Amino acid sequence: MTQIKFENVVKIYKFGDHELKVLDNISISIEKGEFVCIMGPSGSGKSTFMNIVGCLDTPTSGKYFFEGVDVSTFGLDELAEIRNKKIGFVFQQFNLLPRATALENVELPLIYAGISAKERKEKALETLSWVGLKEKANVYPRQLSGGQQQRVAIARALVNNPAIILADEPTGNLDSKSSMEIMEIFKRLNEEQGLTTIIVTHEPDIASFGRRQIRFLDGKILSDTKT
Amino acid sequence: MIAISSIINIALRSLIANAMRSFLAILGIIIGVGAVVTMVAIGTGASEKISNQISSIGSNLILILPGATTQGGIRMGHGTIQTLTMADSEAIARECSAVVAVAPVISGTAQVVFGNQNWSTAVMGTTPEMVTVREWELISGRFITEQDVRSGTKVAVIGQTVAEKLFGDLDPVGKLIRIKKIPFEVIGVLDKKGQTLTGQDQDDIIYVPITTSQRTLFGNILPGRVRLIYAKAASLEAIPTATEQIKTLLRQRHRIGPNQEDDFTVMDLTQMLKAAEESTRTMSILLGAIASVSLIVGGIGIMNIMLVSVTERTREIGIRMAVGAKPGDIRLQFLIEAVFLTTIGGIFGLLLGIGTSLIVSSIMQWPVSISPIAAIIAFGFSAFVGIFFGFYPAYKASILNPIEALRYE
Numbered sequence A: 001m002t003q004i005k006f007e008n009v010v011k012i013y014k015f016g017d018h019e020l021k022v023l024d025n026i027s028i029s030i031e032k033g034e035f036v037c038i039m040g041p042s043g044s045g046k047s048t049f050m051n052i053v054g055c056l057d058t059p060t061s062g063k064y065f066f067e068g069v070d071v072s073t074f075g076l077d078e079l080a081e082i083r084n085k086k087i088g089f090v091f092q093q094f095n096l097l098p099r100a101t102a103l104e105n106v107e108l109p110l111i112y113a114g115i116s117a118k119e120r121k122e123k124a125l126e127t128l129s130w131v132g133l134k135e136k137a138n139v140y141p142r143q144l145s146g147g148q149q150q151r152v153a154i155a156r157a158l159v160n161n162p163a164i165i166l167a168d169e170p171t172g173n174l175d176s177k178s179s180m181e182i183m184e185i186f187k188r189l190n191e192e193q194g195l196t197t198i199i200v201t202h203e204p205d206i207a208s209f210g211r212r213q214i215r216f217l218d219g220k221i222l223s224d225t226k227t
Numbered sequence B: 001m002i003a004i005s006s007i008i009n010i011a012l013r014s015l016i017a018n019a020m021r022s023f024l025a026i027l028g029i030i031i032g033v034g035a036v037v038t039m040v041a042i043g044t045g046a047s048e049k050i051s052n053q054i055s056s057i058g059s060n061l062i063l064i065l066p067g068a069t070t071q072g073g074i075r076m077g078h079g080t081i082q083t084l085t086m087a088d089s090e091a092i093a094r095e096c097s098a099v100v101a102v103a104p105v106i107s108g109t110a111q112v113v114f115g116n117q118n119w120s121t122a123v124m125g126t127t128p129e130m131v132t133v134r135e136w137e138l139i140s141g142r143f144i145t146e147q148d149v150r151s152g153t154k155v156a157v158i159g160q161t162v163a164e165k166l167f168g169d170l171d172p173v174g175k176l177i178r179i180k181k182i183p184f185e186v187i188g189v190l191d192k193k194g195q196t197l198t199g200q201d202q203d204d205i206i207y208v209p210i211t212t213s214q215r216t217l218f219g220n221i222l223p224g225r226v227r228l229i230y231a232k233a234a235s236l237e238a239i240p241t242a243t244e245q246i247k248t249l250l251r252q253r254h255r256i257g258p259n260q261e262d263d264f265t266v267m268d269l270t271q272m273l274k275a276a277e278e279s280t281r282t283m284s285i286l287l288g289a290i291a292s293v294s295l296i297v298g299g300i301g302i303m304n305i306m307l308v309s310v311t312e313r314t315r316e317i318g319i320r321m322a323v324g325a326k327p328g329d330i331r332l333q334f335l336i337e338a339v340f341l342t343t344i345g346g347i348f349g350l351l352l353g354i355g356t357s358l359i360v361s362s363i364m365q366w367p368v369s370i371s372p373i374a375a376i377i378a379f380g381f382s383a384f385v386g387i388f389f390g391f392y393p394a395y396k397a398s399i400l401n402p403i404e405a406l407r408y409e
């Protein structure tokens, strides 16, 4: 099944009368269960691509089919709904709420899914255990190491059983040991649960985890290889 | 759809996390609501006191005093000239259709003695109609009768204050007191009326038959003359007619020419008090309105704080949106925060207002009345201020672009 399909997607940012074409006519398909790594120099449009895939942003033109549905015409509420139910996003800066505990951070998507407090807690705890942080449930983010914070963020991305997981330079702020631990988690997820995984990275050894590598350059796909 | 309880929880937590700022934000609301409650309490208290006055003096009361109100522009003391007579009083009762009862008075101050107690009080000679005119009940005994007036018996009906001063716990009815050394039998005790607006004790009084007072107590008053006349109009609406009828009748009886001034004054007490009541009510509305301005200023304070809060928490908003918060969820969260702030401010303001009102009433001896309705209005208004002034910041938060919000440092 085709999970993600871009048809001539263009993203343009305007600064006054100056235009910047960040994504230049991208057409690509990603199947369910694929493990894709995205590489390319800084400013080549990787994050913009990820944001559109993750329904945080919409294309300027072109079509984006998510599980066969054209979401490029969706409104803000419908996009929020997809982000909540179908997409798990992991960021380079972790993006945890500093005043919420690890458990509460993991619960966050479930709050917006309208799930009861009791069920939220159970699910969040279960997911935290899965990333190996059960004993840190009531700890605040600043008391955790970078690797641990990223694992909380992954638990948050997973808690509502998404169809795809998107990670934009998830190891960019981590040492190599933590990076490997994080990548092992993504690998396990992909292999055990068949979750479609797309990871942006600069590092070739991280990229080698993927079974498909896509290279961006100046808003275009330079190469697309499967290993 | 996100559960309201979760949103309330989120809102509460962020308010607690910024406790000091939250407090400063609601200070304006506290002062605003406090001011409204206090002002309305003071105003309502004053107008309630006046309404009590109206009913305690006796409704639809008209006073007729000897002497003109002004003479050549100079106000003359009433009662210095004895122009009113018993016959005038009887004529008013007989001929003025809008008047239902008339009671003439011959009065003065006198020393009153019972046993070894003595007391100086106002002694008023009057007729049986007095109880009707002043709507005054007796708590024991009886009032002066026609018979008493006709034969000039030495009987007295005493007010509560006189009863307390002379008799303490004793039952005064049947006892003998001496007024200006002349023995009088106490035949009745009047119910308590309290103070007048000017602080005069209405219960510090003794009524005796008008004939007796003229003959034995206040001989300086010419026979047949009276100090003043009380008249009671048939209704509030009949007061102007009654006043006109009395004036016409007295001018005729006193043979006052068309270009001459009245030698008497007709005072409409009810009307005066009504006017006073009206003006205090207007005053209290005005004070409340002025105080409401401070509530609006408080609301602007809330808006300011909420705008700062939205800016500071841009990243948090981005995170929430990234995991699936809809614009409406974000809007509701900030709106509830604002309403929470103002409602808490409203509660504290209410307490402040009640406290201030009580202090004002005890220190300044000013009557206050904290009406539940005013409290509810002030409270509801503060919640409304929260919604009104919280809406714009909440709206701003809800239209943030998730990507830009996430990138915000």
Ligand SMILES: Nc1ncnc2c1ncn2[C@@H]1O[C@H](COP(=O)(O)OP(=O)(O)O)[C@@H](O)[C@H]1O
Binding pocket: A013, A020, A022, A040, A041, A042, A043, A044, A045, A046, A047, A048, A049
């Ligand atoms: N919101 C934005 N407004 C304006 N320009 C942007 C915005 N987001 C990204 N860009 C620009 O688009 C280009 C691609 O950015 P991005 O997708 O973040 O690249 P990458 O993730 O590959 O480094 C960059 O030149 C960046 O400055």
Ligand SMILES: [Mg+2]
Binding pocket: A046, A047, A048, A168
């Ligand atoms: Mg990037």
